[in-house]
Amino acid sequence: MGAGFNRLNGLTIIQTSQGLAEYLLSDVSEPATAGIVIGYDARHNSQYFAELAAAVFESKNITVWWYEDTVHTPLVPFAVKTLEAAAGVMITASHNPAQDNGYKVYGSNGCQINSPIDAQIVTSINMNLEPLTWGLHEYSMRKPILADMSSRYFLSLGREVALAEVEKRSVPFVYTPMHGVGLRYMMSAVDIVGMKEAITVVDQQAQPDPEFPTVRYPNPEEHGALDLALATADQKGVTLVLANDPDADRFAVAEKVDNVWRQLTGDQVGVLLAHWLFSLISPQVTSDDFFLASAVSSQMLSYMAQVEGFSFRETLTGFKWLGNVARDMRSQGKRVHFAYEEALGYMFPNLVHDKDGIAAAIHFLRACASWGSPWAKLQSLYEKYGYFETINTYWRSPSIQKTLGIFEKLRNLQRPFPSRVSNRTVTRWRDLTIGYDSATRKNVPDLPTSASSQMITCWLDQSKSDGAIRFTIRASGTEPKIKSERLEDNLTDYKADLHDQYISSVVANNRIRLDKEPYRFLDGSNKNGSMMLTSRSRKDSQMFEIREAPVQGTNSSGSVA
Numbered sequence: 001m002g003a004g005f006n007r008l009n010g011l012t013i014i015q016t017s018q019g020l021a022e023y024l025l026s027d028v029s030e031p032a033t034a035g036i037v038i039g040y041d042a043r044h045n046s047q048y049f050a051e052l053a054a055a056v057f058e059s060k061n062i063t064v065w066w067y068e069d070t071v072h073t074p075l076v077p078f079a080v081k082t083l084e085a086a087a088g089v090m091i092t093a094s095h096n097p098a099q100d101n102g103y104k105v106y107g108s109n110g111c112q113i114n115s116p117i118d119a120q121i122v123t124s125i126n127m128n129l130e131p132l133t134w135g136l137h138e139y140s141m142r143k144p145i146l147a148d149m150s151s152r153y154f155l156s157l158g159r160e161v162a163l164a165e166v167e168k169r170s171v172p173f174v175y176t177p178m179h180g181v182g183l184r185y186m187m188s189a190v191d192i193v194g195m196k197e198a199i200t201v202v203d204q205q206a207q208p209d210p211e212f213p214t215v216r217y218p219n220p221e222e223h224g225a226l227d228l229a230l231a232t233a234d235q236k237g238v239t240l241v242l243a244n245d246p247d248a249d250r251f252a253v254a255e256k257v258d259n260v261w262r263q264l265t266g267d268q269v270g271v272l273l274a275h276w277l278f279s280l281i282s283p284q285v286t287s288d289d290f291f292l293a294s295a296v297s298s299q300m301l302s303y304m305a306q307v308e309g310f311s312f313r314e315t316l317t318g319f320k321w322l323g324n325v326a327r328d329m330r331s332q333g334k335r336v337h338f339a340y341e342e343a344l345g346y347m348f349p350n351l352v353h354d355k356d357g358i359a360a361a362i363h364f365l366r367a368c369a370s371w372g373s374p375w376a377k378l379q380s381l382y383e384k385y386g387y388f389e390t391i392n393t394y395w396r397s398p399s400i401q402k403t404l405g406i407f408e409k410l411r412n413l414q415r416p417f418p419s420r421v422s423n424r425t426v427t428r429w430r431d432l433t434i435g436y437d438s439a440t441r442k443n444v445p446d447l448p449t450s451a452s453s454q455m456i457t458c459w460l461d462q463s464k465s466d467g468a469i470r471f472t473i474r475a476s477g478t479e480p481k482i483k484s485e486r487l488e489d490n491l492t493d494y495k496a497d498l499h500d501q502y503i504s505s506v507v508a509n510n511r512i513r514l515d516k517e518p519y520r521f522l523d524g525s526n527k528n529g530s531m532m533l534t535s536r537s538r539k540d541s542q543m544f545e546i547r548e549a550p551v552q553g554t555n556s557s558g559s560v561a
Helices: 010-027 046-059 075-083 117-126 146-161 182-192 227-236 266-278 300-308 319-331 357-371 374-385 400-411 496-509
Strands: 036-040 064-066 087-091 103-106 142-144 173-176 199-201 240-244 251-257 260-263 289-294 311-315 335-341 345-347 387-396 424-431 455-460 469-475 481-491 529-537 542-547
Touching (some): 010 103, 010 117, 046 064, 075 087, 075 146, 173 227, 182 199, 227 240, 251 266, 251 357, 251 374, 266 300, 266 345, 300 374, 319 335, 319 345, 400 455, 400 469
Parallel strands (some): 036 087, 289 335
Antiparallel strands (some): 087 103, 335 345, 387 542, 455 469, 469 481
16 A cells, blocks of 8 residues: 555545446446445555445445445455345455555456456556546445345355254364454354354454554464464463464464474365365265365365365466356356365355355364364375375565566576476476466467466476475465465375474475475575575565576586576
């Protein structure tokens, strides 16, 4: 947020809303009566921005379905679907730093907008830049919906979790909303499953605070973000911690096992939730019952689905893809039961076609009432389906130009693609930015491509200890980061009690240097290589740099270290 056309402020909110309003009036059937849903979180300026947006739509005679208090993000797509609205807007920056905010748009299908609609809206915005209304006004077309939609949401959630016929036993846990809006909605949710007495709330993080004073970043994935919750759990003698991010669409879990706190990865929570749903659903026709995951998530779910008689489909990164693909599949008569992404996002399509941290928490608690320890349950899944390891890291990018430069250097290492990454042979190379896949007919990728999104994935050969590696490097769509995901398939020598030692050996053998969890630093060197990414730590920020590695002799293998 700040002054200028490249920041969120009163002017850019009005311009964006005018463009969206004109798009709806020209391209959507009866938008004035169908209306638009508007919600906001507790960040700086969220309510102000939402009221500015509402004034624009009302000035265009478009009904505004108005959340008159802070909401968790999934309530906006839920209302779009329930009210059959023309669109929805949520003012939030989710788990970003305190100085950020955002304008999140949902289509009439209750999903985040996707191509080509996003580009059409941008065109409309650029054609409607002159503010036609300025300031906050009272209009008769604003209709409050918080009480009604909340009631309907929790009724729907209650029906979802009622599928599980498990004993309503208490599962003591500590909960943190991370200074966000989640507490009110979590309390209503645990009441549904009879666990209101089981929750202990982290007092210092219970109420909304847009400064997020107790955490460096309000993201449960970040190192240290759960420290207060873990300390509270230790004080209370509780071994399970659940967390949401500030707009409560993401969900995180930590469990104390043998006196050591283990924070589950998004992939681990995803496969646990999927397996829980397996136990509740009998596939009617194998090819019609689906579970989804994004291209940067673990391959474990696909193996599990195959064993259990379900179908699996992979999509591009983000819930704008997972949600829209699920909707399209349902229109074709397919049943999509669950979708997830490794960045702590879990979607239950019967409820909303977007990630939902409250619904994920309640499903998880119901599952824990049946399992006991989620960590122990995870180990049993590894025993049955094989062990899959995910190592994620990121670098903070100082500019878009630097990010683009890095990807261009990677593409130019060798044509059509590098032959090796560290000491592993590349068996497949897919670049969804330029539209290339070495493993498909005519080298056309099997997933959609986008010239505006940087994403390269390579598959590496097997070793004696694993069933191959899939490595992805991509630019974040919401933050100034370059992310990498490394997925190990079907490790043959895994033992739960040797997990940390195993990771250390994998890292050492592949010249990757990692700090303590969550894995933050990547360093490499290869005497035959031509490029390496390095990262260095500073007290207040994570930086990355890219530099050429020395090439000895005339080697031109195109190796990436």
